[in-house]
Amino acid sequence: MSSGSRICNKIPKMEYKNENIGIELLLAHMNIEDIIQAVDKFCSEGEEEEESETSFEDSLSQEDMDENEEVTDIQKSHASLTHTKGHGKVRYGSVTDLLSFVNLVSNAPANSLSDLDEEIGVLLNKTNMVIKEGRYRINSDVLLFPWKLTYRNPGPGHVPKGSFGKVHLAQDTETRKRMACKLIPLQNFRAADVEFQARFCHENIAELYGVLLWEQNLHLFMEAGEGGSVLEKLESCGPMREFEIIWVTQQVLRGLEYLHSHKIIHHDIKPSNIVLMSAKAVLVDFGLTVQMTGDVYIPRDLRGTEMYMSPELVLCRGHNTKTDIYSLGTTIIHMQTGSPPWVRRYPRTAYPSYLYIIHKQAPPLEDISEDCSPAMRGLLERALERVPSRRSTATELLNEEALHPHREDQPRCWSLDSALGEGTHPLLRQQSQVTDSTTDSTLYTEDSGKRKGSLYVDLGALAGYYNFVRGPPTTEYG
Known part of the structure; x- marks a missing residue:
């Protein structure tokens, strides 16, 4: 075998042993400057791609990011x-x-x-x-x-x-x-x-x-208020007397004072959202409630029930906790008269919406009951003040004279103890035949000057003596 054939036979063996021989041959015939330029170009193109990716992320709108979150x-x-x-x-x-x-x-x-x-x-x-x-x-x-x-x-x-x-x-x-x-x-x-x-x-x-x-x-x-709501009582028994209204108003104001101290607006104070218990009344239905972050809450929608809305709430330009005070004032009128404000003077059949009337004519002082005491009328005027900044707060109303009348100014209220001493009292005659309706029953004498159909005994006097606030019969519980 010739020397040339021996060389040819050795070349494949060299390639097998050195896998980088092709790169080495390529580098031997290239200029080192060309290699440096090629590497620089490659690196610069990579940086541009990274920048473009970053700019794409930065270009995402805040809404898109919020949606992603x-x-x-x-x-x-x-x-x-x-x-x-x-x-x-x-x-x-x-x-x-x-x-x-x-x-x-x-x-x-x-x-x-x-x-x-x-x-x-x-x-x-x-x-x-x-x-x-x-x-x-x-x-x-x-x-x-x-x-x-x-x-x-x-x-x-x-x-x-x-x-x-x-x-x-x-x-x-x-x-x-x-x-x-x-x-x-x-x-x-x-x-x-x-x-x-x-x-x-x-x-x-x-x-x-x-x-x-x-x-x-x-x-x-x-918590269950088995005494029913104030609205239920009004629809069944008619208008409430003033000492009953005083008791309910005190309870509601205490709840509002607490909420307002935390900048919370209930937004729907009305008789159906005040529930009676044996010794207290509570607020319910917080579906429209909000907590303010500043001094004024600007709503995106109308919150509340028409007849009880404040003028500033109707305008939807911003309001604060004082709107609940106005709604309480309209609720007191409802308790006095048995009807929400406005509806007696402007029947719904003639005026399908009260928003315009509230905006133009509030407050509804003409709807205050004729037999309202001067002290209670003064409280209503301060609660229904059209300008919120001049409207009283819950704390101020709790200190009003109307909610703390002198004993001689309060209507005579039979206690169960005195009734037990006088067997002629109407309540004793009804204990043996309690019905589901007190609408037509006379719970007090004609000459007492009290309104018929109204629960005249305060719930505190009855607590522990007589189960006037009652739930379903025991048999229904099995």
Whole structure:
């Protein structure tokens, strides 16, 4: 074999041993400056691509970023609620736990909650609500009944309606605790419906006991006012007398004083949202409530009920806590006369909306009852002052003379003790035949000067003696 053939046979073996020989040959025939220029060009192109990617991210609008964050939150909510499916996740928790739960529910896609096979929720009341194996079953652990009105019976199956919901009477089967249970359809539920009741506790605000989600309804368990609402009493018994109005007004003002000290506006003070109990009255329905961050709240929509709205609220240009004071003034007129302001002078059939009338003619001083005392009239004038800055606060009204009348100026009120000493009192004749309606009954003598059809004995005097505030018959609880 020749030397040339030996060289050819060795070349493939060299390539096999040195895999970079091709690069080495290429570098041997290239100018080093060309290599440097090529590397510089390559690096500069890479930096331009990185800058373009950064500028694209920076070009995202704030709305897009907010939407992305919102989608992420919803996905987290969906995952959290999906994790609870099939596990009977009813538990005791803190107010923070309850608010986290309602926020998850309100933010979760509706279809993610459509196939829950067990109830989920958070309860705050460990004393009166008993969770069994992670469940609090409707119609098993807690029973729901149609609410029976205190002052009359409109028919079987009556259920009062709140904003976007119906109210039932509930009872825990183990502790026998009676509660109010408001059912709100899932599509109408907002976290604000329970936020303020959960966060702020006061004697004159209905206490929230817990929230459950079951069968596409949020079940809100809260303190039960088995005395019914002020509106129910007005519709059944007619106008209230002044000492009754004084008592209710004091209760409402204490609740408003507390709310307003935290810059909270209730937005819907009216007779149907004031509930009577044996020794107090409480505010309910916080679906329209807001907490101001500044001195003025500028709404995006109209909040409240027409006949009880303040002039500044009608204008939607901004208002503060004083709008609740105005609404309380109109509520007092309703308690005095049995009718909301405006409606007697301007029937709804002739005026389908009262917003224009309120804007032009407020305050409705002409609707104040003719037999209103001078002190109460003065209180109403200060509560219904058209200019909010001159309108009295809840604290100022609580110190008004009208709410602290002298004993000789108060109407004579029979106590049960004195009635027991005089067997001729009408109340004794009715104890053996209590009916569901007091509309036509005379609870006081003709010469007493008191209005017929009105509950004349204050609830405090009756507490512990006579079960005037009554719920459904015991037989309905099994």
